[in-house]
Amino acid sequence: MAERTIRLKIKRQAGPEAEARWEEFEVPYHAGMNVISAMMEIALRPVTKEGTATTPVVYDSNCLEEICGSCAMVINGRARMACSALIDKLDQPVKIEPLTKFPVVRDLAVDRGVLFENLKKLKAWIPLDGTYDLGTGPRMGQKVQEERYPLSNCISCTCCMEACPQFNDKTNFVGAAAISQVALFNDHPTGAMLKEERLRALMGDGGVHECGYAQNCVEVCPKGIPLTRSISRVAGQVMIQSIKDLFGT
Ligand code: SF4
Ligand code: SF4
Ligand code: FES
Missing domain, CATH: 3.10.20.30 (Beta-grasp domain)
Known part of the structure; x- marks a missing residue:
């Protein structure tokens, strides 16, 4: 045969x-x-x-x-x-x-370096300088842990950016993965130290407002990350931050 x-x-x-x-x-x-x-x-x-x-x-x-x-x-x-x-x-x-x-x-x-450049632009990390022992980290409630865990599963594959109509060579849109990492780190008790900087970085060109909520990103994400939920949450945080900035509070 x-x-x-x-x-x-x-x-x-x-x-x-x-x-x-x-x-x-x-x-x-x-x-x-x-x-x-x-x-x-x-x-x-x-x-x-x-x-x-x-x-x-x-x-x-x-x-x-x-x-x-x-x-x-x-x-x-x-x-x-x-x-x-x-x-x-x-x-x-x-x-x-x-x-x-x-x-x-x-x-x-x-070359998917653009994702890593966007993560740098949004300071998508926990600020630790590593020079001294900080002891055990702050405790997080069960609900916050459950919200954050799925977002931590991102494998930086960029499938969400490939599928996104707003991510192209005519825009500077940072894409769903980077925005979702902002949601992840803004909710961390230590990561929240950089929350305002992250949100301000998402206010201008290429920011969260450029998402058209087409949901293509969610459909292709191999890790099933709730990307549009992250984007909505971060968009809300950006709006509150812009109002605070406007009134200098
Ligand atoms: S919801 Fe649509 S426009 Fe927004 S990041 Fe996902 S694919 Fe792109
Ligand atoms: S498709 Fe999912 S796992 Fe891949 S980069 Fe985007 S958010 Fe991360
Ligand atoms: S080889 Fe690692 S995700 Fe496919």
Whole structure:
């Protein structure tokens, strides 16, 4: 009996300035395989469906269990993690492209540095200088813990930014992930020290008011983070902060 195979159609690009092209592959099927293991098959024998020798496909990945956030790509038209995209659940040929909102480094590897720049702009961290022992942290109520925990699951994959109509090269919108981290750190007893700075950073160009509440972000987030709830909460905090600033209180 002939070996069962799967078909893949992958967008390739040799470098940031190179022209993109499509290549098709037919690789052996294994039970339970995902998009990363399919690309590993290509790496074992980098030959197109037509029999032309090519190079292994370049992509980012690490944990292979939807934790590191590095393997985001567009699979059959949807931004998602390649390591959790099971071949059995995908229409074939499986069409694989790099994320479209970020500069291509090579093939499916993109530069998602903008997310980290946005997190820096919004001071999305707990301010600790690490020079002395602060002892145990402040206690948090159960309700706050339960609200914060899902937000802490963000893996910085940028799927929410890829799917967001407001995040594009014509706007400076910071995107759902960074705003959700503001919600996370503003609710932390120590993180709240920077709350006003975070909110002011979200008042101007690219700020929270640029969200159109299209909810695409929530639909694609692999960790099921309640992003529009975070955005609404932060938008409310920004409004209160603007009023306080206006009256100098
Ligand atoms: S709700 Fe819509 S506009 Fe707002 S961040 Fe999510 S996808 Fe973007
Ligand atoms: S909020 Fe969700 S989709 Fe956005 S970067 Fe974090 S894990 Fe990824
Ligand atoms: S390899 Fe880490 S999330 Fe996919």
